[in-house]
Structure formats: C-alpha cells, structure tokens
Amino acid sequence: MKAVILLSGGLDSSTVLYQAKADGYECYAISFDYQQRHRRELQSADAIARCANVKEHQVVSFDLRQWGGSALTDDSMDLPEHRCVDQMSQDIPITYVPARNTIFLSFGLSYAEAIDAQALYIGVNALDYSGYPDCRPDYIQAMQHVFELGTKQGREGQTIKIVTPLIDLKKTAIIELGNQLGVPWEQTWSCYAGGDVACGVCDSCQLRLAAFAELGLNDPLLYQNQNFR
Amino acid sequence: MKAVILLSGGLDSSTVLYQAKADGYECYAISFDYQQRHRRELQSADAIARCANVKEHQVVSFDLRQWGGSALTDDSMDLPEHRCVDQMSQDIPITYVPARNTIFLSFGLSYAEAIDAQALYIGVNALDYSGYPDCRPDYIQAMQHVFELGTKQGREGQTIKIVTPLIDLKKTAIIELGNQLGVPWEQTWSCYAGGDVACGVCDSCQLRLAAFAELGLNDPLLYQNQNFR
Numbered sequence: 001m002k003a004v005i006l007l008s009g010g011l012d013s014s015t016v017l018y019q020a021k022a023d024g025y026e027c028y029a030i031s032f033d034y035q036q037r038h039r040r041e042l043q044s045a046d047a048i049a050r051c052a053n054v055k056e057h058q059v060v061s062f063d064l065r066q067w068g069g070s071a072l073t074d075d076s077m078d079l080p081e082h083r084c085v086d087q088m089s090q091d092i093p094i095t096y097v098p099a100r101n102t103i104f105l106s107f108g109l110s111y112a113e114a115i116d117a118q119a120l121y122i123g124v125n126a127l128d129y130s131g132y133p134d135c136r137p138d139y140i141q142a143m144q145h146v147f148e149l150g151t152k153q154g155r156e157g158q159t160i161k162i163v164t165p166l167i168d169l170k171k172t173a174i175i176e177l178g179n180q181l182g183v184p185w186e187q188t189w190s191c192y193a194g195g196d197v198a199c200g201v202c203d204s205c206q207l208r209l210a211a212f213a214e215l216g217l218n219d220p221l222l223y224q225n226q227n228f229r
Numbered sequence: 230m231k232a233v234i235l236l237s238g239g240l241d242s243s244t245v246l247y248q249a250k251a252d253g254y255e256c257y258a259i260s261f262d263y264q265q266r267h268r269r270e271l272q273s274a275d276a277i278a279r280c281a282n283v284k285e286h287q288v289v290s291f292d293l294r295q296w297g298g299s300a301l302t303d304d305s306m307d308l309p310e311h312r313c314v315d316q317m318s319q320d321i322p323i324t325y326v327p328a329r330n331t332i333f334l335s336f337g338l339s340y341a342e343a344i345d346a347q348a349l350y351i352g353v354n355a356l357d358y359s360g361y362p363d364c365r366p367d368y369i370q371a372m373q374h375v376f377e378l379g380t381k382q383g384r385e386g387q388t389i390k391i392v393t394p395l396i397d398l399k400k401t402a403i404i405e406l407g408n409q410l411g412v413p414w415e416q417t418w419s420c421y422a423g424g425d426v427a428c429g430v431c432d433s434c435q436l437r438l439a440a441f442a443e444l445g446l447n448d449p450l451l452y453q454n455q456n457f458r
Contacts, residue, residue, distance in 0.1 A: 062336075098338070133381055152325055
C-alpha cells in the first residue's frame, strides 16, 4: 500500500508522515517550494523525509509571489509577532495563503494517481487558533469529493482517500502523538519568519512553544527569543 | 468586475476568454508551463492574451514530468494518431494528465482570490469524445464547493464562481461562437505534438479539423497533414 504525504517539514506534517509509516504505508513525500518566506522549512522537509526513510520525496516548485495576497508570500506585509496564544482569534489570519491547501492537495492528488497510491495524508488541524478556511473538516470533505470525480482512479471506483490524523487534535496532543511515533523534533521547522534560527515570536513559534511548555517538555529546536521556556 | 480565465492558447480557452470579455469582465489570464509536450501552445496563449488586450497574463511554471502518468508529460508514451473522430471513444485517453484541471483551477482560485475577482472561466467541454473525468459537470460542481469552503472569500459569502461557457457545446458550436466573438483562430494552437507546425493527425488536430470541415469553414492554421481539408 502506498501513501502520499504532504510534508512541509513542520511539526504537524512530520508527525503525519510518521503516522502514515505506522499505518503500514510505503511513503511518498511531497513538499512545495512556492517562494514562501519560511524556506528554511524545505531543509527540514528533506531531513525529515530522510529520517523517516521515505520511498521517494518530490519537491514541486512554483511561485506564489506572482500574485501574493499573504504575509507568507509578500514581504511588504508584516508577520504578526509577540501575540500570546490567547490573543490569537479564530479570524482568518494574514498568513493565510489564497487556496494554498487546494493547490497542495491537487499536486498530491496528481502524484498519488500517477504512482497508484491509495491514500494522501495531510496535517491539517481545525483547532489551535489556525482560523484557516482550508483546514476545516467540511473543506476536506469537499476535496474528497473532487478526488472521487476528478480522476481516472476515482471514476473507476478506486478513490484516493484523504487522511487527516491531526484534524481534531490540540497542539499538545499532536506533540504527544509525535513523541510516541518517535518524530525527531530537532529536525522540524515551524517558524514563519524563515531565518536560520526560529524567531520564537511569530504565531507559529508561539503556538509550538506554548504547547511544549504546557506538557512540561523541552522543545529541542533553537530559538532567538523564547517566551515560553 | 474581474474574471480570471484559464488560457491554454487552444481553440476552446481562447473562445472562453473572448466570452468573458463579452460578458463585461476585466480579464486576467492565467496559463501553465507544466513542461507539457505541446509547449508551442504557450506562445499562442501569449498571442491570444495580447489580441484580447487582457489586464494581466500570469504564466505559472511547474513540472508535471516529475511523476508523468500521461502521454503529454512522458515522452516514452506515444500519442494516439490517425484516429478518425468516430474511432475516439468515451474512454479516458492516455493524454489525460492526472488531476491537471484540479491543479489549474486551484491556481486560478488562488489568483482570483488574491486580486478579488468574482469569476473564473474555464473551457472544459464534456462532449466531443474528450472522456476526461475533470471536464464533466459533476466535477465542476465539486470544485465549486471547494471554492466556497476553501477560501477566505468563500467563507465570507463571496464565492468565486466557476463559469464554463463551453461545457455542453459541440466543437462546431464552439467554432461558431468563436466566430461571432471574433477569436483570431490563426493565433490559437490545439495540436498535442508540440512542433512548430500542427501535426494534423493527433486526436486534438483531428477533432478541430473535422469541426471546421463540418461547418464548411477553412481553419487558418497551417498543418503538416490535413486529412479533412
């Protein structure tokens, strides 16, 4: 059995890759170089793919800066910083990249169909203040319907299943799951800022650090500013 | 009002662009360089975009040869040739590119959301022996649902509408429509083979030539082999 795993190199998608392995799949990772601000994550994706000993790791390159529309693809927009976790609302944040998960899932679907895979794993999470429209269960269900109707496999009754192991988990539960699965956290990357060392103050770093702190665990990643340690 | 138009440079998408103009939209064209075999079409897309005087023309580059799976993205697979129109069945042909329209629509959606467009035009056609799963009405409806749920705009009740002016038209009707709209056929490109002159024998050339012939019209494009003229 083969599975494609959308791997950003972050905490969530790395956990999902290890979950796919634990579920018995031969793993094919796919990452995206979309000229994102936090391109350091691509190195992490490569490292995690090697650690997990995937069968193949595809990196698809394109440029979402062509039209921007997000703080992650437009350097003139500032990243939110120094927000405590309880200051993050359920609003859609400016780090939302228009239709990003739809693009990622589409490429994942193409790859999965070409290699005749049965499943596509994605680390979306509808909790933890993400607010992203393309991380919610009803959206995933709509994409599953596209998978059924928009492919040769689907039309022949062999739909590639979208698997979302983290969709209902809090960040602390994801870390506990990753610990059980042996995810090498020091190889992962969550920071939005894209420097060589995680900033510690963007929303993504804050969420991660808060979750490790809540569990009384040490995040082995190096940070410039560590509000929660 | 703004519309994004998926523009391959072929007969269908060129007609769709002219239809969007006639519908009163400010037009933003988007084309895809996916390392397809018939890359000559990208020159046509550029020419048509200029003829139609679009506001902007984005070309997104990525490489679908990374995993192939289609005669259009894998040179080791032969294109079907010399098939009369009545030899083409409703089977899914080997020129089907896994999830291609899903990828195209996803990028179109991202672009449309970033520029705050109201509509996305695509020249899919469910008739004329295409057999492609991602050209059928139920698939388009599924993607429309993704547009509603997977974007900020959609969640805020301002869904980008997918417009498919050609979905129920025969190729002859598309040519009649294009003639009314003033589409410069000599600038378009339909051939799958990707040379400097259209081959005249691939399925796509055969369909086009047969339709012009049926209408008693002259296709102004130059062909190497012209079975129907």
